Amino acid sequence: MVLNRKTAGTIFLASAILMTIGCSKDEETVEPIVEEPTSVPTYTVPSTYAFLDGVGASTVSFGGQQQRLEMLSEMVTYMKTANTAGTAVVAQTLKDMYANSAYTWIDAPVLGMTGSTKQLKSKTASADVGVQTMFEAYMDDIAAISNGSVSNSSETYGTAGVWTNGTKNYLMAGNGYEYTQLIEKGLMCAVFMNQMTNNYLQSVGSDDNTIILTGKNYTTMQHHWDEAYGYFTSEFDYPTNGTNRFWGKYADGREGVLGSATKIATAFRTGRAAINNNDYTVRDAQITIIVNEMEKVCAGTAIHYLNGAKANIADPTKKNHELSEARAFVNGLKYGQNSISGNGMLTADINTALAYFSDFENVSIADLNNAIDLIASKTGLTNVKSSL
Amino acid sequence: MKNNKLKYSKVIGLTFCFSLLVLVSCSKKDEEVLPEDPTAEDYDKAPMLTNYSNEYIKPAYSAYYTAVTELKNEVTSFNTTLTVASLQNLRTKWENALLVWQDVAFLEFGPAANISLRAQTNVYPVDTILMKSNIASGTYSLAAGSNFDAKGFQAIDYLLYGLEVTDVNLVTYYSNTANARTYLQDVVDELEVNASTVKNEWFGSYSESFIANSASNAQGSSVSNVVNAITQHYETYLRKGKIGLPVGAFNGFSNQPMPEHVEAYYSNQSLPYVYRSVTAFQNFIKGKGYVSAANGVGLDDYMSFVNAQNGGQNLHTIIDNQFNAIRIELDNINDPLSNEVDVNVNNSGVNTVYGKMQQMVGYIKVDMTNALDVLITYQDSDGD
Numbered sequence: 001m002v003l004n005r006k007t008a009g010t011i012f013l014a015s016a017i018l019m020t021i022g023c024s025k026d027e028e029t030v031e032p033i034v035e036e037p038t039s040v041p042t043y044t045v046p047s048t049y050a051f052l053d054g055v056g057a058s059t060v061s062f063g064g065q066q067q068r069l070e071m072l073s074e075m076v077t078y079m080k081t082a083n084t085a086g087t088a089v090v091a092q093t094l095k096d097m098y099a100n101s102a103y104t105w106i107d108a109p110v111l112g113m114t115g116s117t118k119q120l121k122s123k124t125a126s127a128d129v130g131v132q133t134m135f136e137a138y139m140d141d142i143a144a145i146s147n148g149s150v151s152n153s154s155e156t157y158g159t160a161g162v163w164t165n166g167t168k169n170y171l172m173a174g175n176g177y178e179y180t181q182l183i184e185k186g187l188m189c190a191v192f193m194n195q196m197t198n199n200y201l202q203s204v205g206s207d208d209n210t211i212i213l214t215g216k217n218y219t220t221m222q223h224h225w226d227e228a229y230g231y232f233t234s235e236f237d238y239p240t241n242g243t244n245r246f247w248g249k250y251a252d253g254r255e256g257v258l259g260s261a262t263k264i265a266t267a268f269r270t271g272r273a274a275i276n277n278n279d280y281t282v283r284d285a286q287i288t289i290i291v292n293e294m295e296k297v298c299a300g301t302a303i304h305y306l307n308g309a310k311a312n313i314a315d316p317t318k319k320n321h322e323l324s325e326a327r328a329f330v331n332g333l334k335y336g337q338n339s340i341s342g343n344g345m346l347t348a349d350i351n352t353a354l355a356y357f358s359d360f361e362n363v364s365i366a367d368l369n370n371a372i373d374l375i376a377s378k379t380g381l382t383n384v385k386s387s388l
Numbered sequence: 389m390k391n392n393k394l395k396y397s398k399v400i401g402l403t404f405c406f407s408l409l410v411l412v413s414c415s416k417k418d419e420e421v422l423p424e425d426p427t428a429e430d431y432d433k434a435p436m437l438t439n440y441s442n443e444y445i446k447p448a449y450s451a452y453y454t455a456v457t458e459l460k461n462e463v464t465s466f467n468t469t470l471t472v473a474s475l476q477n478l479r480t481k482w483e484n485a486l487l488v489w490q491d492v493a494f495l496e497f498g499p500a501a502n503i504s505l506r507a508q509t510n511v512y513p514v515d516t517i518l519m520k521s522n523i524a525s526g527t528y529s530l531a532a533g534s535n536f537d538a539k540g541f542q543a544i545d546y547l548l549y550g551l552e553v554t555d556v557n558l559v560t561y562y563s564n565t566a567n568a569r570t571y572l573q574d575v576v577d578e579l580e581v582n583a584s585t586v587k588n589e590w591f592g593s594y595s596e597s598f599i600a601n602s603a604s605n606a607q608g609s610s611v612s613n614v615v616n617a618i619t620q621h622y623e624t625y626l627r628k629g630k631i632g633l634p635v636g637a638f639n640g641f642s643n644q645p646m647p648e649h650v651e652a653y654y655s656n657q658s659l660p661y662v663y664r665s666v667t668a669f670q671n672f673i674k675g676k677g678y679v680s681a682a683n684g685v686g687l688d689d690y691m692s693f694v695n696a697q698n699g700g701q702n703l704h705t706i707i708d709n710q711f712n713a714i715r716i717e718l719d720n721i722n723d724p725l726s727n728e729v730d731v732n733v734n735n736s737g738v739n740t741v742y743g744k745m746q747q748m749v750g751y752i753k754v755d756m757t758n759a760l761d762v763l764i765t766y767q768d769s770d771g772d
Contacts, residue, residue: 314537
């Protein structure tokens with residue numbers, strides 16, 4: 001094929017146009033509702049959480065959240081060393097990690113965690129001392145049962161140790177409770193979800209959005225929105241990255257049924273774009289979406305594990321693990337905005353649901369179904385509960 | 389070729405590549421215009437689901453419920469007439485009910501999944517120490533999760549074959565042990581309640597919603613539920629549970645056999661249940677009626693519709709042939725399977741069966757699910 005310069009140029013131009021047309025749908029255009037519309041502002045929502053200022057510098061900052069996610073990751077890694085019989089974890093070490101007190105972190109992403117002012121403890125359940133004490137008691141418990149632990153290969157209740165079914169090994173108490181899950185998933189809810197849905201998203205409405213903070217290139221409102229986002233995922237390009245841990249992982253895990261990962265990530269990007277354009281109606285709509293979807297992810301994940309425990313009811317090690325996960329997520333619903341504001345599953349119902357499966361050894365299918373039915377009915381998941 | 393032409397060609401080539409890239413990444417909506425095989429989405433799933441519901445699932449659950457009821461009645465008559473003859477009658481009813489169970493065991497979705505029917509019904513190996521302790525104390529809740537390996541068909545296997553060496557001694561044992569008679573009765577009563585619950589839901593509203601839930605193959609759809617349920621049951625409970633664990637295939641280094649892991653260990657008859665399960669799977673995929681055995685619309689027709697292939701052959705034919713191959717190998721091994729898996733007896737023969745079963749996993753779990761656009765959702769993706 002012989003083509004002259006002109007033809008080549010035409011093809012190039014056509015390709016360029018094609019590209020522009022073909023890809024423009026990736027960005028959602030929001031038509032905001034404005035009270036006195038002389039000219040309706042339209043703005044695009046980027047496909048990643050990338051927001052730049054006039055000179056192309058990122059205006060997004062959530063370093064504190066990245067640090068706290070990484071702190072919990074390191075705590076989990078440390079606690080899981082105790083899933084090997086005979087490997088002890090030290091309560092004081094866990095508490096030092098929790099409060100970031102004189103603890104030297106591995107800090108693989110080089111976030112400056114060691115000696116930083118960021119910590120998980122002070123952000124736990126809006127600094128509720130009772131809840132902080134509960135988590136520290138779990139740390140005492142895991143340390144106690146890890147000390148001199150032996151394998152519980154007969155999966156006998158009443159015997160703390162490393163329960164094993166031959167393929168899975170978890171350090172669990174004699175009643176089957178796995179403290180690693182109670183701590184990890186508990187803090188996901190009491191710190192990350194609580195900070196996101198209750199602290200930042202509820203207060204962002206009264207934040208200033210006109211003054212660029214000294215030495216920064218963002219407003220207080222922009223920054224607080226970003227910090228809420230950072231508790232959902234520490235990655236800008238979620239779900240390309242960030243599906244490996246915490247809410248990014250569990251939202252993605254239920255995505256096929258709930259679609260919440262997409263809804264939450266989209267709402268965060270849309271809300272940030274709205275804030276950049278002073279469009280508070282759209283921003284507030286996104287807050288509602290995020291708060292509701294976070295409750296669905298939390299409740300849906302709990303139901304997912306309860307369904308798993310039903311299927312594995314004759315496999316004590318897996319059953320205990322799944323019920324431990326479920327307990328942490330169900331209890332964790334308390335720290336979400338819907339429960340706090342009285343619009344979602346309330347504490348009394350949460351406690352009722354937890355009581356159905358407090359006895360891991362003797363729990364029945366009917367007990368688990370009662371818990372599932374109650375959680376589903378209070379969080380709008382009745383139609384999908386068996387698919388979770 | 390002259391230099392300037394090369395240059396143009398490069399430019400054109402690059403721009404074409406770019407255009408293609410853009411087309412590939414941005415034009416998913418346009419795929420339907422291409423002359424390709426029909427997609428899984430194009431298939432009208434309602435007739436298939438109707439056939440499954442009305443011709444297989446409902447009649448099969450009816451038959452299962454009937455078999456369990458007959459078993460229950462036989463327990464009642466054994467408990468009142470404690471003779472070796474009535475023990476034999478009871479064993480026959482137990483064997484029959486366990487055979488029919490194989491026909492419905494893989495339908496663990498919807499009503500069955502809701503009450504975890506499989507775990508309530510057929511967990512093995514059973515915990516004989518726990519059973520003895522339950523009988524001795526007379527205080528137990530079979531509904532408690534801790535008792536799932538002390539109830540169901542395999543508990544009855546132990547109660548009818550494992551407690552005493554001779555039949556006469558066993559009858560004497562039951563004559564002298566009221567708690568054992570009660571325990572036997574409680575176990576079959578629970579089996580019947582569970583069978584009844586699931587059957588009634590299918591004959592109630594579930595069947596209709598099952599057929600109606602055919603808009604897509606997404607997670608939670610009926611096609612997804614069926615495919616996930618049968619694939620999981622095949623992989624975990626037939627291949628692994630009935631053959632793989634006993635033969636030692638899951639002891640990855642030593643391959644040490646685990647004879648006590650066979651189904652119906654105490655009766656010394658395991659293979660009839662393996663055989664029945666294989667046949668039930670094969671018939672189900674073909675869409676055969678449970679009573680009429682008429683070849684209705686099944687997953688095989690669905691695979692055919694999307695022209696599912698493996699190595700140039702029709703996938704549904706490969707699957708059907710593979711079931712036949714498994715059956716042929718099953719004919720080469722003997723009960724008691726717990727003895728057969730011994731390396732000094734015929735471990736290699738059982739391993740050959742396992743090999744044929746293992747081959748099938750790829751056909752149904754990978755090829756079939758890909759062809760039908762069904763996502764495997766039962767997999768334990770929880771890395772922790």
